[in-house]
Amino acid sequence: MAELTLSIKPDTLTLSREHRRIVAFDREGRWTTVFVDGVAYQRGLSGQVLEKALQPENGGLRKRLRALSPEERARLAEMTAELAGEARLRLERGDGLLRWELPPLVARVLEEAALRPEALALPWLERALAWDGARLEGDARRFLDVYQPISILPPDQYRAVYLQATSGCSYNKCSFCDLYRDRRFAMKTVEEFRRHVEAVRDFLGRTALGRRTLFLGDGNALMAPTDRLLHWMETASSVFPLAPGATIAERLRYVESHPGSYEGFYIFQDLFHTREKPVAELQALAAHGLRRVYLGVETGSEALSRFLHKPGRPSYALQAVRNLHRAGLAVGLILLLGAGGSAYAAEHVVQTADLLNRMELGPDDLIYYSPIVEIPGLPYQQAMDAEGIRRLDEAELEEQRRLLDAAIRAPRWPRGPRRSLYDIREFVY
Numbered sequence: 001m002a003e004l005t006l007s008i009k010p011d012t013l014t015l016s017r018e019h020r021r022i023v024a025f026d027r028e029g030r031w032t033t034v035f036v037d038g039v040a041y042q043r044g045l046s047g048q049v050l051e052k053a054l055q056p057e058n059g060g061l062r063k064r065l066r067a068l069s070p071e072e073r074a075r076l077a078e079m080t081a082e083l084a085g086e087a088r089l090r091l092e093r094g095d096g097l098l099r100w101e102l103p104p105l106v107a108r109v110l111e112e113a114a115l116r117p118e119a120l121a122l123p124w125l126e127r128a129l130a131w132d133g134a135r136l137e138g139d140a141r142r143f144l145d146v147y148q149p150i151s152i153l154p155p156d157q158y159r160a161v162y163l164q165a166t167s168g169c170s171y172n173k174c175s176f177c178d179l180y181r182d183r184r185f186a187m188k189t190v191e192e193f194r195r196h197v198e199a200v201r202d203f204l205g206r207t208a209l210g211r212r213t214l215f216l217g218d219g220n221a222l223m224a225p226t227d228r229l230l231h232w233m234e235t236a237s238s239v240f241p242l243a244p245g246a247t248i249a250e251r252l253r254y255v256e257s258h259p260g261s262y263e264g265f266y267i268f269q270d271l272f273h274t275r276e277k278p279v280a281e282l283q284a285l286a287a288h289g290l291r292r293v294y295l296g297v298e299t300g301s302e303a304l305s306r307f308l309h310k311p312g313r314p315s316y317a318l319q320a321v322r323n324l325h326r327a328g329l330a331v332g333l334i335l336l337l338g339a340g341g342s343a344y345a346a347e348h349v350v351q352t353a354d355l356l357n358r359m360e361l362g363p364d365d366l367i368y369y370s371p372i373v374e375i376p377g378l379p380y381q382q383a384m385d386a387e388g389i390r391r392l393d394e395a396e397l398e399e400q401r402r403l404l405d406a407a408i409r410a411p412r413w414p415r416g417p418r419r420s421l422y423d424i425r426e427f428v429y
């Protein structure tokens, strides 16, 4: 019989049959990740499942991403239930081929309570077994009662508790972006937001305990009047309490050992409105738990920014970042790789690095390199075609990332910002 490993983290129970078949369940028992035969599957709370596989191409490996059909999702749900059923049976029989992996925090909690790991694992498996394919699909429908589709998050916030204070993007005209073209921008009233927060709490159940931050969505939520933002944050933190601590790192340590507390609020905003928000108001937001603002800078090139129909000018990013830093807030800067193809490649690298080199970025700040995803029919594609601009291939995109990374002089983490890839196609919530 194959060895089965059970790993218990505060937010995840993972079963692994000889590392060839792996399933992770959140605290409510919904499966979140499956790995089988070299292919990974990620399930979001929305019920969407993304398949991620590496396939050979041109002598290398290329990541293939694909959304699964309802039938495929049902088959995966059966597989996760089969493994959970096997684990339960083997736990009940005291099978010698079971192996435990317990991080120090979980081991200490068990020791202090004089409990064996089975006492945590068995009820967790019972919850997992209650999620058959039909219930999971019903849960996905319930998700749509709580949320409008969640279009995007920055990668470090993929596992945030998402709170939809606004819907859509107040601008919605960048030529390459279709994230919110399905909806008009709207802000929730204080009362609507309170009901939404309670609905999120009820929907997430124990799953909320494994999440560490609160994200105020959708796009450009920071443009709401500051008193409305403060009300939203007070309402949210009365349901999802904030951790004490002076720094992000300190608060995250607290959250690790106190599931059900949250490090703080995170939010998207465009350059124009961020620059306009007075520092005193940003300070009030920081005092209420706002930690980092994500800015779609995209490029430092004025010409490319116009080509992308961005609101404001790249130079606005300087003032926006200075104001945010003065208020004690961190920034997440998103740069578009490959934007404008070969026509803009050289100035995009030089001017973007020049812009970022005029900022004083610190260890709580982030730089994301996000390859542009071309959506058929959007103005960006039409303009690229009309002007006969050549798109960058994979190798050129990688080279552009390398050049930008080398030209940005901010020190490397932990003295400067973290830098990483942001492939928006991998997002699922």
Ligand code: SF4
Residues within 6 Å of the ligand: 169, 170, 171, 172, 173, 174, 177, 178, 179, 180, 219, 270, 296
């Ligand atoms: S501001 Fe951001 S979310 Fe809005 S259209 Fe532009 S890229 Fe999309």
